[in-house]
Amino acid sequence: MLAGLALSTATGRIEGFDFQFSKGRLAADEIFDSATSPPARYVIELARRISAAASSADLLVIANPLLPLKAEQIAGWITGSAFGPMLLADADGFPLLYCLPRAAFAEIEPFLLMLSAVDADLDQRLLTGLTGLSLPVHRLAGLTIGEYPISTPGGWFQGSLRQRVLKLTTANAIKIVESRSDWRNVPVAAYHPYHAGSIVFFAMASRDVTTPLVKRHVICSSYKDIIAGTASTLAPIWLKLPFLPRDGSVGEPHYFVHSLDRLGEAVLKDNFLVFMRYSRVSAVSPFHMIDHDRFSLGESLTRTEHLRQVQPPLVSERCAAPAAPLRVLFHVTGGLPIKNYPLDYAKVAIRCLRALGIQISVIGRPDLEPFGAVSVEADETDSLIAAVREHHIFIGLDSFPHHYVRNVMGWPTIGLFGTTGSANFGGGWSAQYRALDANLACHPCGAETSCPVFGSSECINYARPEHLVAAILSMAEQVYGFAVE
Amino acid sequence: MLVLAFFDTGFLGGDERWRRLREARPASRQHFPLNLPSTLGQYDLAKPEQTAPVVGMARQAGIDGFVIDCRWLGGAYRHDAAVLAPFCGEAFGLAFRWRNGEEPVWADGAAGLEQVERAGALVAALKDAPAVRLGGRPVVIVEDPKHLAAPAAVIAALRQAAEQAGLPGLYLIANRAEDKGRFLSVGFDSLIDPSPEEWHSCTPSNRATGLDYLEVMAGMKDSADYLDRFFPYLTFTVSRMIERERRGKVMPRVFASFHNWLRHPDGGSTHLMAGSRPFDTHLFELFVENSMLFAHSHFPAGERAIFLQSWNGWLDGTQIEPSLLDGDLVFNAARAAIDRGRYMILTRGETPGEIDDVLKERVALLCEAAKGAL
Numbered sequence: 001m002l003a004g005l006a007l008s009t010a011t012g013r014i015e016g017f018d019f020q021f022s023k024g025r026l027a028a029d030e031i032f033d034s035a036t037s038p039p040a041r042y043v044i045e046l047a048r049r050i051s052a053a054a055s056s057a058d059l060l061v062i063a064n065p066l067l068p069l070k071a072e073q074i075a076g077w078i079t080g081s082a083f084g085p086m087l088l089a090d091a092d093g094f095p096l097l098y099c100l101p102r103a104a105f106a107e108i109e110p111f112l113l114m115l116s117a118v119d120a121d122l123d124q125r126l127l128t129g130l131t132g133l134s135l136p137v138h139r140l141a142g143l144t145i146g147e148y149p150i151s152t153p154g155g156w157f158q159g160s161l162r163q164r165v166l167k168l169t170t171a172n173a174i175k176i177v178e179s180r181s182d183w184r185n186v187p188v189a190a191y192h193p194y195h196a197g198s199i200v201f202f203a204m205a206s207r208d209v210t211t212p213l214v215k216r217h218v219i220c221s222s223y224k225d226i227i228a229g230t231a232s233t234l235a236p237i238w239l240k241l242p243f244l245p246r247d248g249s250v251g252e253p254h255y256f257v258h259s260l261d262r263l264g265e266a267v268l269k270d271n272f273l274v275f276m277r278y279s280r281v282s283a284v285s286p287f288h289m290i291d292h293d294r295f296s297l298g299e300s301l302t303r304t305e306h307l308r309q310v311q312p313p314l315v316s317e318r319c320a321a322p323a324a325p326l327r328v329l330f331h332v333t334g335g336l337p338i339k340n341y342p343l344d345y346a347k348v349a350i351r352c353l354r355a356l357g358i359q360i361s362v363i364g365r366p367d368l369e370p371f372g373a374v375s376v377e378a379d380e381t382d383s384l385i386a387a388v389r390e391h392h393i394f395i396g397l398d399s400f401p402h403h404y405v406r407n408v409m410g411w412p413t414i415g416l417f418g419t420t421g422s423a424n425f426g427g428g429w430s431a432q433y434r435a436l437d438a439n440l441a442c443h444p445c446g447a448e449t450s451c452p453v454f455g456s457s458e459c460i461n462y463a464r465p466e467h468l469v470a471a472i473l474s475m476a477e478q479v480y481g482f483a484v485e
Numbered sequence: 486m487l488v489l490a491f492f493d494t495g496f497l498g499g500d501e502r503w504r505r506l507r508e509a510r511p512a513s514r515q516h517f518p519l520n521l522p523s524t525l526g527q528y529d530l531a532k533p534e535q536t537a538p539v540v541g542m543a544r545q546a547g548i549d550g551f552v553i554d555c556r557w558l559g560g561a562y563r564h565d566a567a568v569l570a571p572f573c574g575e576a577f578g579l580a581f582r583w584r585n586g587e588e589p590v591w592a593d594g595a596a597g598l599e600q601v602e603r604a605g606a607l608v609a610a611l612k613d614a615p616a617v618r619l620g621g622r623p624v625v626i627v628e629d630p631k632h633l634a635a636p637a638a639v640i641a642a643l644r645q646a647a648e649q650a651g652l653p654g655l656y657l658i659a660n661r662a663e664d665k666g667r668f669l670s671v672g673f674d675s676l677i678d679p680s681p682e683e684w685h686s687c688t689p690s691n692r693a694t695g696l697d698y699l700e701v702m703a704g705m706k707d708s709a710d711y712l713d714r715f716f717p718y719l720t721f722t723v724s725r726m727i728e729r730e731r732r733g734k735v736m737p738r739v740f741a742s743f744h745n746w747l748r749h750p751d752g753g754s755t756h757l758m759a760g761s762r763p764f765d766t767h768l769f770e771l772f773v774e775n776s777m778l779f780a781h782s783h784f785p786a787g788e789r790a791i792f793l794q795s796w797n798g799w800l801d802g803t804q805i806e807p808s809l810l811d812g813d814l815v816f817n818a819a820r821a822a823i824d825r826g827r828y829m830i831l832t833r834g835e836t837p838g839e840i841d842d843v844l845k846e847r848v849a850l851l852c853e854a855a856k857g858a859l
Contacts, residue, residue, distance in 0.1 A: 022824075023820075023821040023822075023824035023825045023828070024824040024825050024826075024827060024828025024829070024831075025824045025827075025828070286824075286825040286828045286829060287828075288832070304828070304831065307832075309832045310831055310832055344856070344859055347855070347859055348852050348855040348856050348859070349852075351851075351855035351858070352848060352851040352852050352855050355851050355855075356848075356851070422829075423825075423828070423829045423832060426832075428832065430834070435833070438726070438727070438728075439726055439729075439775040439776070439778050439779040439782070440723050440726045440727065440775060441719070441722035441723045441725065441726045441768070441771050441772040441775050441776075442719060442723050442768075442771060443771060443775055444771075453719055453720060453723055460727070464728070464852075465852050465855075466845075466848050466849050466852040469848045469851075469852065470839065470840050470844075470845055470848055473840045473844065473848070474838060474839055474840050477838075477840070478838060484844060
């Protein structure tokens with residue numbers, strides 16, 4: 001639930017607006033659901049939407065997106081008090097709503113990204129600096145939000161450690177605004193330093209934004225080749241830290257603190273930092289991660305036709321070699337055992353393809369050579385590109401090679417999805433791309449260790465080998481005119 | 486992609502059905518209590534002002550039509566399409582579930598002439614209803630296809646009667662989980678997964694033993710442990726989707742919950758459980774959206790549908806309508822899932838061409854051989 005009010009001080013008119021996170025319809029009362037957007041991004045979006053719908057209002061009230069608030073509820077809090085710019089918080093200082101002049105929301109829009117949405121006093125200080133207005137913080141004595149849960153039914157995960165991250169970015173912003181008269185010229189930098197697949201999506205999104213709020217991108221220096229290959233429009237700020245381990249041994253908030261240390265004072269002084277790793281559960285939203293990132297970077301995405309996922313891909317290429325012999329490159333290892341394509345499925349698919357006269361290479365799996373595949377090394381972006389170019393079709397899992405090959409190279413690709421959803425991480429649906437899964441009713445579960453239904457270490461939602469082989473043959477026929485003898 | 490919901494028209498012209506619901510009391514602590522309506526109230530479908538919001542709310546959820554019962558009563562086929570018809574149109578229509586199992590004539594292999602007459606009567610009863618269409622034809626679910634002694638002849642008679650009545654034909658769906666060469670080959674257009682009661686798609690979590698029986702008889706155990714069947718919702722629904730394309734052209738039936746103890750006062754009821762609750766909205770959403778994607782990927786354009794059990798099946802706890810105990814949780818989940826499913830279908834576009842059946846068979850055989858060689 002997302003809500004706000006438009007107030008007219010001259011007439012005393014109050015108009016309420018209720019929105020919900022979209023499940024795909026993107027109706028007039030829905031707002032795009034982006035996992036990489038911090039709560040403050042929704043403050044901006046609400047202000048945009050309400051401002052456009054209520055052009056005669058002079059004050060806007062925006063409810064804290066982290067809270068399940070309705071316009072009727074916040075109107076009840078506002079009614080009876082004198083209208084004016086202010087913040088309303090609960091008894092402990094958790095922000096409930098922000099009331100600012102309508103024009104101010106537009107004037108300081110990119111800098112609103114640094115609102116914490118979890119600390120009214122910090123947000124008041126930031127907004128005072130940004131607007132020059134005197135902004136009282138009123139507290140609602142009878143309401144205490146209490147400890148915000150680690151995850152909510154509405155899709156947020158903003159437990160206390162993550163709240164500290166938000167407060168740190170707000171505190172840094174306050175420092176800049178209060179110490180630099182030229183703060184309006186200080187760029188906003190997105191903190192989104194890992195992982196490789198996410199970097200591909202973020203970089204591709206940066207090329208597809210018409211109203212950017214962000215100019216720079218804090219990113220692990222080990223991803224220089226990806227940034228170069230994707231032609232990101234965001235200026236990189238290299239973070240000289242190894243990327244976050246996937247085994248959960250280091251939490252994101254802790255990594256963030258180490259990142260600040262490593263970035264150093266100069267970077268913090270010269271950049272507003274905004275946290276754009278996940279704030280919401282990605283699978284709650286039906287939309288693709290590139291569109292999640294486009295929204296985070298500034299696009300409003302109010303209609304389905306605005307979404308990259310329903311448009312032709314930005315890049316489309318294909319193999320120049322003759323259609324026969326058909327050559328297929330297979331990436332079967334997804335980084336976690338449950339994300340791997342089931343071993344027996346892979347063996348069967350390889351044997352079947354070989355029997356049909358198709359040459360098959362696998363990335364980094366010499367153990368599959370006895371079944372007829374050739375193992376190739378492609379552990380760097382350059383070697384991946386070189387390997388892909390020698391094959392007609394790439395088959396990948398929900399991991400970096402798939403995302404790069406599909407989105408950056410535009411190569412004919414088949415995506416195999418088990419625990420995660422093709423809607424979030426796939427590559428669209430065209431003659432040059434197919435996403436395959438078994439449509440099980442548990443999908444996507446997001447499991448990272450074992451199957452939550454059957455307890456197995458492999459995921460049974462992967463498409464069976466006969467479906468995979470059929471999809472390869474069908475794509476080969478459509479894209480290359482290949483026919484099995 | 487059509488989303489059609491089973492609809493109970495029994496809430497018509499009196500309070501009897503609602504009274505039965507109000508007075509229903511579980512006989513075991515393991516039985517979830519039945520729920521009562523909130524937003525739409527205990528409506529009487531005979532009153533248009535009460536029926537209009539029912540259809541309106543279903544449309545709001547993204548449902549394209551209702552499936553209502555048609556049965557032989559008092560010498561004629563009867564249904565209640567007339568009470569819903571004023572609220573139907575281009576975007577909302579009706580399909581029928583033909584309760585053929587209640588008519589002995591269909592099991593009689595020697596009653597060919599009478600069956601032809603009945604087929605004509607059935608089509609005459611359906612022909613003016615505002616129909617949703619699959620394959621361009623009005624939809625009829627044959628509830629008990631095994632009850633047809635001569636299914637091919639019955640289907641031919643129905644099609645002929647439809648033609649004579651000026652209909653573009655009928656889209657006939659057999660209520661069976663698996664084809665096994667018995668239904669599609671005799672002329673059915675497709676199949677539909679049976680209801681949870683008819684098809685226990687996984688093993689129950691209570692597998693009663695002789696000792697259980699003795700303990701029940703000795704008064705040491707709840708008889709529901711022995712007589713009823715309890716299933717974990719997730720396993721039950723996942724099992725319905727595993728390798729489902731191998732079952733033939735079977736349309737998915739989805740449900741948020743199911744507990745039909747009211748219909749089984751002496752035991753033998755079926756219960757789906759999500760932990761300690763009758764439903765889990767997240768799992769239900771996944772069931773719906775994956776079913777929609779399956780239908781999109783595996784059925785021809787114009788024949789893609791899933792069936793939601795149900796809009797108002799209050800008596801077996803399957804209702805989507807907002808309720809006193811659950812508010813609009815299940816309604817919102819249905820709406821969200823349908824929205825998500827439709828959006829995902831939009832992103833996938835039309836299913837690309839497939840390889841021909843001969844090559845498909847060759848691939849299947851090669852895979853089978855490769856599997857055997859592992």
